[in-house]
Amino acid sequence: MKRRLYSGSDYRRAQTIEELEGMARRRLPHFAFQYIFGGAEDEVSVAWNRKIFQTLRLLPNTLVDTSKRSLSVPLLGADISMPLIVAPTGFNGLSWPGGDVALAKAAAAAGIPFSLSTFSTSLIEDVAKAGGRLWFQLYILRNREIVKNLLERAAASGFEALVVTTDANVASGREWDKRSYRSPGKLTPRAWLETLLHPHWISQILQNGMPQIANVVNFIPPEQRSTARRTVFIQSQVQRDIHWDDIRQLRDQWKGKLLVKGILTPEDAQRALELGVDGIVLTNHGGRQLETCVSPMEVLPGIVREFGGKMTVIVDSGFRRGTDVVKGMALGADAVMIGRASLFGVAAAGEPGASHALGILRNEIDRCLGMLGRRSFAEVDDKILFRG
Numbered sequence: 001m002k003r004r005l006y007s008g009s010d011y012r013r014a015q016t017i018e019e020l021e022g023m024a025r026r027r028l029p030h031f032a033f034q035y036i037f038g039g040a041e042d043e044v045s046v047a048w049n050r051k052i053f054q055t056l057r058l059l060p061n062t063l064v065d066t067s068k069r070s071l072s073v074p075l076l077g078a079d080i081s082m083p084l085i086v087a088p089t090g091f092n093g094l095s096w097p098g099g100d101v102a103l104a105k106a107a108a109a110a111g112i113p114f115s116l117s118t119f120s121t122s123l124i125e126d127v128a129k130a131g132g133r134l135w136f137q138l139y140i141l142r143n144r145e146i147v148k149n150l151l152e153r154a155a156a157s158g159f160e161a162l163v164v165t166t167d168a169n170v171a172s173g174r175e176w177d178k179r180s181y182r183s184p185g186k187l188t189p190r191a192w193l194e195t196l197l198h199p200h201w202i203s204q205i206l207q208n209g210m211p212q213i214a215n216v217v218n219f220i221p222p223e224q225r226s227t228a229r230r231t232v233f234i235q236s237q238v239q240r241d242i243h244w245d246d247i248r249q250l251r252d253q254w255k256g257k258l259l260v261k262g263i264l265t266p267e268d269a270q271r272a273l274e275l276g277v278d279g280i281v282l283t284n285h286g287g288r289q290l291e292t293c294v295s296p297m298e299v300l301p302g303i304v305r306e307f308g309g310k311m312t313v314i315v316d317s318g319f320r321r322g323t324d325v326v327k328g329m330a331l332g333a334d335a336v337m338i339g340r341a342s343l344f345g346v347a348a349a350g351e352p353g354a355s356h357a358l359g360i361l362r363n364e365i366d367r368c369l370g371m372l373g374r375r376s377f378a379e380v381d382d383k384i385l386f387r388g
């Protein structure tokens with residue numbers, strides 16, 4: 001029998017990330033929901049990112065006093081309250097007005113880092129006011145003046161880490177996007193009509209004007225700032241011929257912690273280590289880039305075996321449940337990034353919705369640790385996974 005999920009509009013009654021996803025689906029116009037939800041081509045990687053967790057079964061110890069538990073873990077020199085980081089996601093302002101600030105505040109309140117995308121719709125300086133541990137995600141752009149400006153402002157605003165994304169230098173096959181838009185930035189008549197059926201979303205989102213790629217917009221020539229021409233500008237700015245020398249340069253330029261997001265092989269991890277990066281994020285971009293790409297969970301144990309302890313290893317893609325997070329930690333990750341899980345929360349109900357999503361995950365992680373007979377992540381390793 002199919003599980004019946006909560007289908008109302010009170011985010012506090014959502015028991016799971018999946019229920020927040022349903023609320024986001026109902027609140028957003030189709031094109032905006034699909035932007036969050038969708039993956040590349042047939043979405044095989046999206047599905048595999050979820051299925052991999054079902055192939056891993058947990059093996060608990062019993063009669064352990066787990067009445068006092070702590071979820072905190074050390075990450076890049078300071079403890080975080082649970083092993084989660086909010087991943088960088090572009091255009092959060094489509095999900096909620098000031099979506100980046102809402103997510104940053106929810107992350108700060110939860111005691112975990114928030115990552116701000118190059119293509120965020122809030123200013124670096126406004127997000128800094130949210131407090132907490134902040135990371136800035138960089139897409140390497142052709143105009144190095146923009147890059148320099150972004151890095152200087154992030155450093156001046158107290159962002160502790162730079163996350164350089166390396167797996168999106170080729171535009172991916174997001175076919176749903178092509179169905180929503182007749183040309184870059186121009187919705188099809190059907191998508192427009194469907195959007196008009198969401199007047200509440202329209203009035204909410206437009207109260208601050210159309211969401212802009214806030215930190216880059218000043219570099220766009222004024223005559224190219226219409227939604228359509230802006231999209232073409234952004235696409236033309238993402239540098240296609242990125243190279244390890246770019247990481248070398250960024251290592252010289254950025255004095256804070258440096259992470260490379262997009263690594264999946266030991267060779268690439270080795271090169272990153274040699275260039276002095278502080279950490280890597282194993283990811284397939286939530287199944288949005290290379291279709292049928294391996295799940296990062298599959299390569300995690302091998303990479304941890306070689307590089308664990310030498311640099312920070314973070315994993316993402318497909319994490320929706322506390323048990324998923326515990327499995328990632330059991331395979332040796334230092335922490336887990338979540339993209340859609342917290343985005344569904346903010347898209348459902350703004351900052352309280354994002355906080356609710358993080359609260360759901362915290363409860364699930366805590367429950368899982370206790371039932372496994374573990375009091376903290378110091379006691380979690382691959383012995384909690386059944387090997388047959």
Ligand SMILES: Cc1cc2nc3c(=O)[nH]c(=O)nc-3n(C[C@H](O)[C@H](O)[C@H](O)COP(=O)(O)O)c2cc1C
Pocket residue numbers: 035036037049087088089090117118119137165261283284285286287288316317318319337338339340341
């Ligand atoms: C709507 C959306 C926008 C994203 N934008 C960015 C981005 O601007 N920069 C980036 O490095 N990754 C981006 N990502 C990828 C996320 O950082 C992360 O790797 C991915 O969402 C993890 O998978 P999950 O959504 O299954 O948790 C985006 C993902 C989504 C869903």
